[in-house]
Amino acid sequence: MGPAVSHGPVKNRLLTKLPGAEYERIRPHLEPVSFKLGEVIYESGGQMSHIYFPTTSIISLLYLMENGASAEIGVIGNEGVLGIALFMGGETVPNRAVVQSAGAASRLKAEALQIEFARSGTFQRALLRYTQALISQISQTAVCNRLHSVEQQLCRWLLLSHDRLESDELIMTQELIANMLGVRREGVTHAARRLQEHGLISYVRGHIKILDRAGLEAAVCECYRVVRDEYDRLLG
Amino acid sequence: MGPAVSHGPVKNRLLTKLPGAEYERIRPHLEPVSFKLGEVIYESGGQMSHIYFPTTSIISLLYLMENGASAEIGVIGNEGVLGIALFMGGETVPNRAVVQSAGAASRLKAEALQIEFARSGTFQRALLRYTQALISQISQTAVCNRLHSVEQQLCRWLLLSHDRLESDELIMTQELIANMLGVRREGVTHAARRLQEHGLISYVRGHIKILDRAGLEAAVCECYRVVRDEYDRLLG
DNA sequence: ATCCGTCTGTGCGCCAACACACATAGCAAC
DNA sequence: GTTGCTATGTGTGTTGGCGCACAGACGGAT
Numbered sequence: 001m002g003p004a005v006s007h008g009p010v011k012n013r014l015l016t017k018l019p020g021a022e023y024e025r026i027r028p029h030l031e032p033v034s035f036k037l038g039e040v041i042y043e044s045g046g047q048m049s050h051i052y053f054p055t056t057s058i059i060s061l062l063y064l065m066e067n068g069a070s071a072e073i074g075v076i077g078n079e080g081v082l083g084i085a086l087f088m089g090g091e092t093v094p095n096r097a098v099v100q101s102a103g104a105a106s107r108l109k110a111e112a113l114q115i116e117f118a119r120s121g122t123f124q125r126a127l128l129r130y131t132q133a134l135i136s137q138i139s140q141t142a143v144c145n146r147l148h149s150v151e152q153q154l155c156r157w158l159l160l161s162h163d164r165l166e167s168d169e170l171i172m173t174q175e176l177i178a179n180m181l182g183v184r185r186e187g188v189t190h191a192a193r194r195l196q197e198h199g200l201i202s203y204v205r206g207h208i209k210i211l212d213r214a215g216l217e218a219a220v221c222e223c224y225r226v227v228r229d230e231y232d233r234l235l236g
Numbered sequence: 237m238g239p240a241v242s243h244g245p246v247k248n249r250l251l252t253k254l255p256g257a258e259y260e261r262i263r264p265h266l267e268p269v270s271f272k273l274g275e276v277i278y279e280s281g282g283q284m285s286h287i288y289f290p291t292t293s294i295i296s297l298l299y300l301m302e303n304g305a306s307a308e309i310g311v312i313g314n315e316g317v318l319g320i321a322l323f324m325g326g327e328t329v330p331n332r333a334v335v336q337s338a339g340a341a342s343r344l345k346a347e348a349l350q351i352e353f354a355r356s357g358t359f360q361r362a363l364l365r366y367t368q369a370l371i372s373q374i375s376q377t378a379v380c381n382r383l384h385s386v387e388q389q390l391c392r393w394l395l396l397s398h399d400r401l402e403s404d405e406l407i408m409t410q411e412l413i414a415n416m417l418g419v420r421r422e423g424v425t426h427a428a429r430r431l432q433e434h435g436l437i438s439y440v441r442g443h444i445k446i447l448d449r450a451g452l453e454a455a456v457c458e459c460y461r462v463v464r465d466e467y468d469r470l471l472g
Numbered sequence: 473a474t475c476c477g478t479c480t481g482t483g484c485g486c487c488a489a490c491a492c493a494c495a496t497a498g499c500a501a502c
Numbered sequence: 503g504t505t506g507c508t509a510t511g512t513g514t515g516t517t518g519g520c521g522c523a524c525a526g527a528c529g530g531a532t
Contacts, residue, residue, distance in 0.1 A: 063379040066458050071382045073375045088368040089361050090470050094462060095375060120356055125325050132324040135371055139309045139331065142378035143299045146307045146418040149488075173509065182382040187489060189510060205498060205509050222302050226330060234326050386519075409479065420520060425480060441479050441528060 012053035012106060013079050013235065014126050022116070022123050029112040035059075035099040037171060041082065042097040050107040051083035057103030058164045060180060062096045071145070071182030072157075074137045075100065077164025079235055084131050086110050087117045087124075100172070100180070101165060129234045136230040144223040150183050151191040155220035157181060158201065162210050163228070173206040195219070248289035248342060249315050249471065250362050258352070258359050265348040271295075271335040273407060277318065278333040286343040287319035293339030294400045296416060298332045307381070307418030308393075310373045311336065313400025315471055320367050322346050323353045323360075336408070336416075337401060365470045372466040380459040386419050387427040391456035393417060394437065398446050399464070409442040431455070 015023065015030075031050075035041070035057045042048055044064055052059070059076040073095065076082050082105075085093045117124050144153055157180065161170055174192060178185040192208075195201045200215040201208055210216065217224070251259065251266075267286075271277070271293045278284055280300060288295070295312040309331065312318050318341075321329045353360050380389055393413065397406055410428060414421040428444075431437045436451040437444055446452065453460070 061375075063375060065379065065383060069383055071379045073378050084371075085368060087364070088371075089365040090368040093368070094372060094466055118356060120354060128323070129325040131367070131371075132321060132326040132329070135320075135324075135367075135374065136330060138371065138374050138378060139297075139299060142309050142374060142381055143301070143307045143418070145378055145382040147301060147305055175509075182379070184490065185510085186491095186512085189512090190489095193511080203510090230330055411479075421480085422482085422521090423519060425482090426519095429481080439480090 011055040011078055012081075014081055014130060015053055015106065017122075017126065017236075019122055022119075022121055026108065026112070026116055026123070029108050030106045031108070032104060033107050034104045035102055037099055037102045038176075039099040040096060041099065042093070042095075044094050044096045045092055048083055048086055048092055048110065050109055051081060051086050051113045052105045052107045053081050054078050054105045055103065056166065057099060057105050058101035058161060060098045060100040062098055062180070063094070064096060069182065070179050072180040073141055074134055075160050075164065076134075079164070079231065080130050080134065081127065084127070084134065086113055087127055088131070100161065101170065133231050133234040136234075137227050140223045140227045144221060145182070148221045148223065149191075150181065150187045151194060152219070152221040152223075153181055153183075154188060154191045154195070155216050156224045158208070158210065159213075159216055159220055159224050160227075162213065162216075168210045170208040170210075171206060172208060174203075247291040247314055248317075250317055250366060251289055251342065253358075253362065255358055258355075258357055262344065262348070262352055262359070265344050266342045267344070268340060269343050270340045271338055273335055273338045274412075275335040276332060277335065278329070278331075280330050280332045281328055284319055284322055284328055284346065286345055287317060287322050287349045288341045288343045289317050290314050290341045291339065292402065293335060293341050294337035294397060296334045296336040298334055298416070299330070300332060305418065306415050308416040309377055310370055311396050311400065312370075315400070315467065316366050316370065317363065320363070320370065322349055323363055324367070336397065337406065369467050369470040372470075373463050376459045376463045380457060381418070384457045384459065385427075386417065386423045387430060388455070388457040388459075389417055389419075390424060390427045390431070391436075391452050392460045394444070394446065395449075395452055395456055395460050396463075398449065398452075404446045406444040406446075407442060408444060410439075 041052065041059065054076060055078050059082050060072050061074045062070050062072050064070045082097055085091055117127065144156060157177065174188040175185045178188045181188065192201065192203060196203065198215065200212045200219065202211055203209065277288065277295065290312060291314050295318050296308050297310045298306050298308050300306045318333055321327055353363065380392060393416065410424040411421045414424045417424065428437065428439060432439065434451065436448045436455065438447055439445065
């Protein structure tokens with residue numbers, strides 16, 4: 001994490017939707033940062049000093065098990081915010097936050113966040129609605145983990161990432177995807193090969209390209225649509 | 237749902253921990269209700285007119301799939317509250333709430349809830365901290381669904397239920413447990429038989445008795461402890 | 473006492489995902 | 503080029519859970 005590469009206009013959708021007065025109160029406290037792929041922003045149970053509003057980066061929430069296994073429970077892009085525990089009152093959470101796609105974010109010190117949250121204005125309402133959307137995503141992940149195949153889950157994961165990305169290309173090895181989905185690397189290889197054979201994606205050594213988004217949406221389980229619709233409903 | 241069988245003292249832990257003044261403001265709006273086993277309190281996506289504070293009942297949050305399959309994402313007992321969407325701002329949620337154990341609850345009309353929530357006092361803080369605890373539970377369910385065996389998950393489910401119960405006996409058929417866990421009925425039969433052979437539980441036709449709670453805790457995966465510790469930390 | 477519906481036990485074949493082992497194929501640096 | 507590292511492909515055997523089919527067992531109602 002270092003100084004932001006770009007100081008361009010804020011592109012986090014929670015922030016851009018704030019009324020002018022509220023945004024102006026927050027703006028002076030916003031600090032641009034940029035993230036590298038794989039960077040750990042929060043450690044499980046660790047101290048959280050800032051809340052992060054991704055703009056071009058994508059953040060993954062991972063649960064780690066004692067035996068080293070891991071599984072992703074949710075993804076955060078420029079529609080959301082990382083660090084809900086800071087306004088929910090818990091201070092910390094028992095999961096890790098990892099950068100899934102390098103890029104920028106704006107961050108806010110915990111105290112500044114809490115002061116603005118306590119004003120009970122649009123900012124508070126936006127954060128709470130977003131939190132509810134995130135709960136839906138986590139819930140659907142739970143169900144999908146139980147009931148659907150690796151291939152369907154890979155589709156879901158690709159679409160969730162693509163939704164939060166400018167480009168059609170993801171930088172991500174099958175090994176890392178396997179960690180996220182909580183499955184074996186070979187399982188991802190197999191599923192990815194099938195998607196490639198059907199012309200939905202192509203990949204070479206950590207570079208995945210979405211070729212046929214409509215095809216992916218046809219192959220994915222209902223979980224993706226449920227979450228997307230709920231995000232649309234709650235975040236407009 | 238009908239009039240409450242008992243009008244005894246409030247036993248919901250979110251309510252009992254409120255300072256006197258706040259509780260007195262809420263008390264006149266609290267209405268006792270009682271639930272029968274299997275009753276559906278909220279339908280997925282349906283209108284929510286009240287928020288419910290279980291006292292002796294246990295509520296299950298279920299996601300339903302298009303093909304009729306279902307899976308539980310969380311359990312609510314007297315430590316919590318059903319209907320977080322009413323203060324999170326989303327009005328509704330895409331899951332069903334079902335009574336897992338018959339008993340009583342207190343309910344509050346949505347408007348009364350929102351008025352008190354907007355005062356930004358202890359009540360608001362308690363509700364938000366509880367919501368964070370629930371998020372942890374849902375997250376851990378997601379991970380457990382991916383990584384652990386039916387037997388471990390059955391242990392987790394039994395312990396979560398037992399924690400929210402006065403007695404050592406659960407009224408619940410294996411068929412229903414299977415719906416909750418999102419597995420086959422035979423899978424539950426098999427796992428339950430093993431637990432019975434090890435003397436941890438006994439069951440006959442929908443009556444499950446916890447015989448050796450310590451043994452169950454030894455057989456369960458870490459997921460149970462992580463969630464319990466997080467509940468203790470947040471709701472202490 | 474009998475009947476009937478519900479709950480639980482069990483067997484069988486099947487398949488997805490697993491664990492482990494190793495083979496190839498890109499890319500990069502020298 | 504050659505070397506070396508990382509990413510991906512593939513084979514073999516195992517296993518946990520699924521789907522289906524049906525058998526037994528208990529308990530309440532007549």
